[in-house]
Amino acid sequence: EIQLQESGPGLVKPSQSLSLTCSVTGYTITSGYDWSWIRKFPGNKMEWMGYISNSGSTNYNPSLKIRISITRDTSKNQFFLQLNSVTTEDTATYYCARGMGAYWGQGVMVTVSS
Amino acid sequence: DVVMTQTPPSLSVAIGQSVSISCKSSQSLVYSDGKTYLHWLLQSPGQSPKLLIYQVSNLGSGVPDRFSGTGSQKDFTLKISRVEAEDLGVYYCVQATHFIFTFGSGTKLEIK
Numbered sequence: 001e002i003q004l005q006e007s008g009p010g011l012v013k014p015s016q017s018l019s020l021t022c023s024v025t026g027y028t029i030t031s032g033y034d035w036s037w038i039r040k041f042p043g044n045k046m047e048w049m050g051y052i053s054n055s056g057s058t059n060y061n062p063s064l065k066i067r068i069s070i071t072r073d074t075s076k077n078q079f080f081l082q083l084n085s086v087t088t089e090d091t092a093t094y095y096c097a098r099g100m101g102a103y104w105g106q107g108v109m110v111t112v113s114s
Numbered sequence: 115d116v117v118m119t120q121t122p123p124s125l126s127v128a129i130g131q132s133v134s135i136s137c138k139s140s141q142s143l144v145y146s147d148g149k150t151y152l153h154w155l156l157q158s159p160g161q162s163p164k165l166l167i168y169q170v171s172n173l174g175s176g177v178p179d180r181f182s183g184t185g186s187q188k189d190f191t192l193k194i195s196r197v198e199a200e201d202l203g204v205y206y207c208v209q210a211t212h213f214i215f216t217f218g219s220g221t222k223l224e225i226k
Binding site (some may be wrong): 044045048104 | 145163164168208216220
Protein backbone atom coordinates (compact mmCIF):
# COMPACT_ATOMS: atom_id res chain seq x y z
CA GLU A 1 0.00 0.00 0.00
CA ILE A 2 1.32 3.41 -0.95
CA GLN A 3 1.61 5.82 1.95
CA LEU A 4 2.91 9.35 2.22
CA GLN A 5 3.81 11.02 5.49
CA GLU A 6 4.72 14.66 5.99
CA SER A 7 6.97 15.79 8.81
CA GLY A 8 8.40 19.07 9.94
CA PRO A 9 7.95 21.91 12.40
CA GLY A 10 4.48 23.19 13.09
CA LEU A 11 5.64 26.70 13.92
CA VAL A 12 7.93 28.91 11.87
CA LYS A 13 8.87 32.53 12.51
CA PRO A 14 8.26 35.18 9.89
CA SER A 15 11.16 35.68 7.45
CA GLN A 16 12.53 32.22 8.20
CA SER A 17 12.37 29.12 6.03
CA LEU A 18 9.75 26.39 6.18
CA SER A 19 11.15 22.91 5.59
CA LEU A 20 9.03 19.80 5.28
CA THR A 21 9.77 16.19 4.43
CA CYS A 22 7.50 13.71 2.67
CA SER A 23 8.39 10.09 3.28
CA VAL A 24 6.96 7.64 0.79
CA THR A 25 6.47 3.94 1.37
CA GLY A 26 5.04 1.31 -0.94
CA TYR A 27 6.27 2.99 -4.10
CA THR A 28 9.64 4.23 -5.32
CA ILE A 29 9.51 7.90 -6.23
CA THR A 30 11.85 7.36 -9.17
CA SER A 31 9.55 4.75 -10.72
CA GLY A 32 6.97 7.16 -12.02
CA TYR A 33 4.58 10.04 -11.42
CA ASP A 34 5.10 13.55 -10.19
CA TRP A 35 5.35 14.20 -6.48
CA SER A 36 3.54 17.29 -5.37
CA TRP A 37 3.26 19.74 -2.54
CA ILE A 38 -0.18 21.25 -2.05
CA ARG A 39 -1.39 23.50 0.71
CA LYS A 40 -4.78 24.36 2.15
CA PHE A 41 -5.23 27.76 3.73
CA PRO A 42 -7.53 28.47 6.65
CA GLY A 43 -10.96 28.30 5.05
CA ASN A 44 -11.14 26.11 1.99
CA LYS A 45 -8.67 27.52 -0.51
CA MET A 46 -6.26 24.94 -1.96
CA GLU A 47 -3.06 25.82 -3.78
CA TRP A 48 -0.79 23.60 -5.82
CA MET A 49 2.76 24.62 -4.94
CA GLY A 50 4.89 22.48 -7.22
CA TYR A 51 6.20 19.04 -7.92
CA ILE A 52 9.30 17.02 -8.52
CA SER A 53 9.01 14.43 -11.25
CA ASN A 54 10.22 10.87 -11.06
CA SER A 55 13.23 11.96 -13.12
CA GLY A 56 14.03 14.81 -10.76
CA SER A 57 12.83 17.78 -12.76
CA THR A 58 10.77 20.36 -10.95
CA ASN A 59 7.87 22.66 -11.72
CA TYR A 60 6.73 25.39 -9.39
CA ASN A 61 3.75 27.64 -9.06
CA PRO A 62 5.02 30.95 -10.44
CA SER A 63 3.49 32.77 -7.48
CA LEU A 64 6.06 30.99 -5.29
CA LYS A 65 8.88 30.59 -7.72
CA ILE A 66 11.47 32.80 -6.09
CA ARG A 67 10.81 31.27 -2.63
CA ILE A 68 10.23 27.58 -3.25
CA SER A 69 12.50 24.60 -3.72
CA ILE A 70 11.51 20.94 -4.01
CA THR A 71 14.26 18.37 -3.78
CA ARG A 72 14.53 14.69 -3.04
CA ASP A 73 16.67 11.98 -1.50
CA THR A 74 16.14 8.89 -3.59
CA SER A 75 18.11 6.71 -1.17
CA LYS A 76 15.50 7.44 1.49
CA ASN A 77 12.54 7.66 -0.90
CA GLN A 78 11.76 11.12 0.39
CA PHE A 79 11.10 14.47 -1.16
CA PHE A 80 11.29 17.86 0.48
CA LEU A 81 9.74 21.29 0.45
CA GLN A 82 11.60 24.44 1.34
CA LEU A 83 9.76 27.73 1.34
CA ASN A 84 11.86 30.78 2.12
CA SER A 85 11.02 34.15 3.61
CA VAL A 86 7.70 33.01 5.02
CA THR A 87 5.01 35.38 6.20
CA THR A 88 1.80 34.87 8.12
CA GLU A 89 0.10 34.33 4.77
CA ASP A 90 1.97 31.03 4.48
CA THR A 91 0.06 29.65 7.46
CA ALA A 92 -1.65 26.55 6.06
CA THR A 93 -1.89 22.80 6.17
CA TYR A 94 0.74 21.35 3.86
CA TYR A 95 0.17 18.10 2.01
CA CYS A 96 2.40 15.96 -0.12
CA ALA A 97 0.70 13.91 -2.79
CA ARG A 98 1.40 11.64 -5.69
CA GLY A 99 0.39 13.44 -8.80
CA MET A 100 -2.78 15.40 -8.30
CA GLY A 101 -4.75 13.20 -6.06
CA ALA A 102 -4.65 9.43 -5.85
CA TYR A 103 -2.47 9.40 -2.75
CA TRP A 104 -2.03 12.09 -0.12
CA GLY A 105 -0.22 12.42 3.16
CA GLN A 106 -2.19 13.24 6.28
CA GLY A 107 -1.01 16.86 6.18
CA VAL A 108 0.98 19.00 8.58
CA MET A 109 -0.35 22.25 9.91
CA VAL A 110 2.24 25.01 9.78
CA THR A 111 1.72 28.30 11.56
CA VAL A 112 3.89 31.30 10.78
CA SER A 113 4.07 33.45 13.85
CA SER A 114 6.62 35.24 15.98
CA ASP B 115 -4.03 30.71 -14.73
CA VAL B 116 -7.13 28.61 -15.34
CA VAL B 117 -9.89 29.73 -13.01
CA MET B 118 -12.14 27.01 -11.67
CA THR B 119 -15.56 28.30 -10.64
CA GLN B 120 -17.27 25.83 -8.35
CA THR B 121 -20.87 26.11 -7.18
CA PRO B 122 -22.64 26.07 -4.85
CA PRO B 123 -20.31 26.96 -1.98
CA SER B 124 -22.36 24.88 0.39
CA LEU B 125 -25.16 22.34 0.41
CA SER B 126 -27.36 20.93 3.14
CA VAL B 127 -29.06 17.71 2.19
CA ALA B 128 -31.00 14.91 3.79
CA ILE B 129 -29.82 11.33 3.75
CA GLY B 130 -31.02 9.65 0.59
CA GLN B 131 -31.28 12.81 -1.49
CA SER B 132 -29.25 13.43 -4.62
CA VAL B 133 -27.08 16.47 -5.18
CA SER B 134 -24.98 17.98 -7.93
CA ILE B 135 -21.94 20.22 -7.79
CA SER B 136 -20.87 22.30 -10.75
CA CYS B 137 -17.35 23.20 -11.82
CA LYS B 138 -16.69 25.52 -14.73
CA SER B 139 -13.24 26.31 -16.06
CA SER B 140 -12.08 29.47 -17.78
CA GLN B 141 -10.44 27.41 -20.54
CA SER B 142 -11.07 24.07 -22.15
CA LEU B 143 -9.53 21.28 -20.11
CA VAL B 144 -8.86 18.99 -23.06
CA TYR B 145 -5.16 18.26 -23.15
CA SER B 146 -3.12 17.71 -26.31
CA ASP B 147 -3.36 13.96 -25.77
CA GLY B 148 -7.13 14.17 -26.03
CA LYS B 149 -7.71 13.48 -22.35
CA THR B 150 -9.39 15.84 -19.91
CA TYR B 151 -7.58 16.14 -16.60
CA LEU B 152 -10.44 17.25 -14.41
CA HIS B 153 -10.68 15.47 -11.08
CA TRP B 154 -12.93 15.60 -8.03
CA LEU B 155 -11.70 15.30 -4.46
CA LEU B 156 -13.47 14.96 -1.13
CA GLN B 157 -11.95 16.16 2.10
CA SER B 158 -13.85 14.62 4.98
CA PRO B 159 -13.55 16.29 8.40
CA GLY B 160 -10.14 15.70 9.94
CA GLN B 161 -8.86 13.78 6.94
CA SER B 162 -6.70 14.44 3.95
CA PRO B 163 -8.32 14.81 0.55
CA LYS B 164 -9.38 11.67 -1.26
CA LEU B 165 -9.67 11.19 -5.00
CA LEU B 166 -13.28 10.50 -5.96
CA ILE B 167 -13.30 10.93 -9.72
CA TYR B 168 -10.42 11.28 -12.16
CA GLN B 169 -10.46 12.44 -15.76
CA VAL B 170 -14.05 13.64 -15.55
CA SER B 171 -15.87 10.38 -15.06
CA ASN B 172 -13.64 7.59 -13.75
CA LEU B 173 -14.27 6.39 -10.21
CA GLY B 174 -11.32 6.39 -7.84
CA SER B 175 -10.34 3.22 -6.05
CA GLY B 176 -12.97 2.12 -3.56
CA VAL B 177 -15.35 4.96 -4.41
CA PRO B 178 -18.99 3.85 -4.43
CA ASP B 179 -20.92 4.17 -7.66
CA ARG B 180 -23.28 6.65 -6.00
CA PHE B 181 -20.69 9.15 -7.20
CA SER B 182 -20.56 10.07 -10.85
CA GLY B 183 -18.86 12.71 -12.92
CA THR B 184 -19.87 14.16 -16.24
CA GLY B 185 -18.92 17.02 -18.47
CA SER B 186 -16.60 18.16 -21.19
CA GLN B 187 -14.48 21.09 -22.33
CA LYS B 188 -15.23 23.72 -19.67
CA ASP B 189 -18.32 22.47 -17.87
CA PHE B 190 -18.29 19.63 -15.36
CA THR B 191 -20.62 18.14 -12.77
CA LEU B 192 -20.24 15.83 -9.82
CA LYS B 193 -23.41 14.02 -8.83
CA ILE B 194 -23.99 12.17 -5.61
CA SER B 195 -26.99 9.87 -5.68
CA ARG B 196 -28.55 8.78 -2.40
CA VAL B 197 -26.36 10.84 -0.08
CA GLU B 198 -25.09 9.02 2.97
CA ALA B 199 -23.80 10.44 6.25
CA GLU B 200 -20.21 9.61 5.33
CA ASP B 201 -20.42 11.92 2.31
CA LEU B 202 -20.15 15.07 4.39
CA GLY B 203 -17.10 17.21 3.85
CA VAL B 204 -15.68 19.62 1.31
CA TYR B 205 -15.66 18.71 -2.37
CA TYR B 206 -13.12 20.18 -4.78
CA CYS B 207 -12.66 20.06 -8.48
CA VAL B 208 -9.09 20.36 -9.69
CA GLN B 209 -7.66 20.71 -13.17
CA ALA B 210 -4.31 19.24 -14.12
CA THR B 211 -4.47 19.99 -17.83
CA HIS B 212 -2.91 23.42 -17.79
CA PHE B 213 0.15 24.48 -15.88
CA ILE B 214 -0.37 25.69 -13.15
CA PHE B 215 -2.82 23.23 -11.68
CA THR B 216 -5.75 24.92 -10.03
CA PHE B 217 -8.56 24.04 -7.66
CA GLY B 218 -12.14 25.10 -7.34
CA SER B 219 -13.07 26.99 -4.21
CA GLY B 220 -14.78 24.00 -2.63
CA THR B 221 -18.35 22.95 -1.83
CA LYS B 222 -19.15 22.11 1.76
CA LEU B 223 -21.73 19.35 2.03
CA GLU B 224 -23.64 19.14 5.28
CA ILE B 225 -26.18 16.53 6.28
CA LYS B 226 -29.55 17.78 7.52
